[in-house]
Amino acid sequence: MIEKCQFCTANIMANDIFIFQSTGLDHLFLIKCSRCHATLLVRVFVDPCGIVRDELPTDLSAADILTFIPADELTADDVLKAHDWLKTDPDFIDAVLERIQV
């Protein structure tokens, strides 16, 4: 586990870590250094080769990242609803663009 910030060597404390997902063999979390505010998105998982750790420096907040993590899988009903919406709502594209703009 991480003990020091990679950028300023400050100690990483438990409240510097935001866990998004943590299943048995797959963990996704954000580390934000309380001293230098550097932020690192980290995924640790197990694959057939062993334990893998991917890290990505980011300027995204935990709230930003949560918007990219889907809550549910897309179903066939979701696709049919989108198709109906596309056929009947002339403002479909504008509504989609409005929803994805931050």
Ligand SMILES: [Zn+2]
């Ligand atoms: Zn730091």
